[in-house]
Amino acid sequence: MTVSISIMFYGGRVAVYDKVLNFTFRKEIYLPYTSLDAAFVGEDDDISNAVEISLYIGGKLVHHGLVDTVSTEISSGGTIIRLSSRSFTSLLVQNQTEPGLKTRVSINSLMNSFYTFPYITHEDRPETGYIYVKPNSSMWDSVVNLSYKLFGTYPYIRGTNCIMVSSYPQPESFSYTSGDILAAGRGVDLRSVKSNFHMANLSGEYDEFEYEDTFAVQHELIRHHFFELDNRFLYSPEDAPEYQAKLCSRGRVRHYCRYSGYNGEDLFDEVTFPGVNGKKAAEVKISGSGNGVVTEVSTYEDMFMQ
Numbered sequence: 001m002t003v004s005i006s007i008m009f010y011g012g013r014v015a016v017y018d019k020v021l022n023f024t025f026r027k028e029i030y031l032p033y034t035s036l037d038a039a040f041v042g043e044d045d046d047i048s049n050a051v052e053i054s055l056y057i058g059g060k061l062v063h064h065g066l067v068d069t070v071s072t073e074i075s076s077g078g079t080i081i082r083l084s085s086r087s088f089t090s091l092l093v094q095n096q097t098e099p100g101l102k103t104r105v106s107i108n109s110l111m112n113s114f115y116t117f118p119y120i121t122h123e124d125r126p127e128t129g130y131i132y133v134k135p136n137s138s139m140w141d142s143v144v145n146l147s148y149k150l151f152g153t154y155p156y157i158r159g160t161n162c163i164m165v166s167s168y169p170q171p172e173s174f175s176y177t178s179g180d181i182l183a184a185g186r187g188v189d190l191r192s193v194k195s196n197f198h199m200a201n202l203s204g205e206y207d208e209f210e211y212e213d214t215f216a217v218q219h220e221l222i223r224h225h226f227f228e229l230d231n232r233f234l235y236s237p238e239d240a241p242e243y244q245a246k247l248c249s250r251g252r253v254r255h256y257c258r259y260s261g262y263n264g265e266d267l268f269d270e271v272t273f274p275g276v277n278g279k280k281a282a283e284v285k286i287s288g289s290g291n292g293v294v295t296e297v298s299t300y301e302d303m304f305m306q
Contacts, residue, residue: 001058001261001293005040005083008052017042017081022289025055025063029156029267029282029300030250032140033090036063042081047072053085057262057286057293063087064119064160088119088161092140099137103130105146107165115139122163125150132231145232148243154250154304156267167280168268174281174297176257176273182294184257184274190216192248194223197241199230211241213249213303246303251282253301262286262295271297280305 004018023038036055047070055063065087073080095115106128111120131145147155147165158164195216199209206226216223225244233240257273265271269281276299283298299305 002056003288003293004056005038006052006054006056007047007050007083008054009046010049010051015043020288021080023055023287025286027157027267027284028251029305030154032092032143032155032157034063034065034087034157034160036065036085037083039080039082042072042079047081050083053083057288060264061160062262062286066090087157088117089157089163091117091120092143092163093138095139097133097137097139097142099133099135101130101132102142104128105131107143107146107150107163110142110146111163120161120163123165125165127151130235132234134232149232149235154246158267164268168266171269171280172264172266173270173278174263174265174272176259176271176297178274180259181273182258182260185255186275187254187256189252189254190219190221192250193219193221193252194225194245194248195221196224197244198224198226199237199240199244200226200228201237202229209237209241211245213245215249215252249302250304251300251302254283254298255279255301256283256296256298258294258296260292260294262293265295265297271299273297 003020004016006016008014017040019041021039025036027034050067050070053065065085068084068086070083107122107125111122127150129149133142143155147153151165153165155163155165193216195213197211198206200206201208230240255276265281265284267281270278271281272278279299281297282300282305285296287294
């Protein structure tokens with residue numbers, strides 16, 4: 001399976017590198033960007049002028065993003081370029097929204113009216129509501145806030161840089177048999193799970209808005225969390241403790257399988273493998289070296305991904 005990396009330099013020059021020594025690509029349902037780490041044989045280019053990074057696997061564009069770090073090492077074996085990159089949607093984490101109350105906001109207006117970001121697209125949803133933006137909140141925080149308020153969902157990245165707030169309407173289906181799978185397993189991460197959530201009311205008292213996570217209690221994870229009145233939930237303050245529980249539950253149970261190659265899986269595609277039947281893909285991790293390309297697909301069990 002062919003793997004190549006393309007670098008666009010300031011001024012528009014593009015260089016394509018097909019002698020990729022190793023790479024790791026990852027996209028995950030709760031990360032607002034895709035990521036790439038790679039090493040490949042290149043030329044003695046002025047890499048300080050690198051602007052855009054693209055990864056192609058089997059001719060398919062898998063990653064398109066900004067330069068985080070890039071370096072060259074020259075030895076008797078030639079020039080090795082090493083880089084790390086995050087997709088353009090990482091800009092949403094690196095930009096802040098002006099604090100305060102925003103009324104009649106939709107995903108469309110939020111993404112189209114505040115800043116102009118290169119290459120970032122979004123799902124077309126005209127539904128509107130209001131959001132309260134806390135001081136020092138990122139643009140992604142605003143997207144998360146609005147997504148949950150309007151649709152009860154957590155946003156994710158589909159394709160290279162498309163923001164989605166609902167389940168993808170036309171998912172592909174992938175099925176892996178025992179003969180295809182290199183390895184499969186299950187993991188549990190309970191470090192962030194809490195049992196009880198208590199939010200203060202307008203008077204500063206903590207006995208009105210509460211939520212108990214039965215999963216945590218069943219697993220004897222007795223962890224109480226107290227927080228001040230969350231202005232983002234003034235429309236329905238009773239929902240705020242449950243929302244905090246959902247955030248703490250993210251990715252707590254993971255099922256995964258690993259196979260040789262790459263079939264084009266994306267987040268919210270439906271995957272089936274031993275122990276998993278038609279569940280939504282929550283993570284896609286692709287790695288490669290001289291031994292070939294290996295893909296790992298995961299599903300989650302948590303309060304967002306039931």
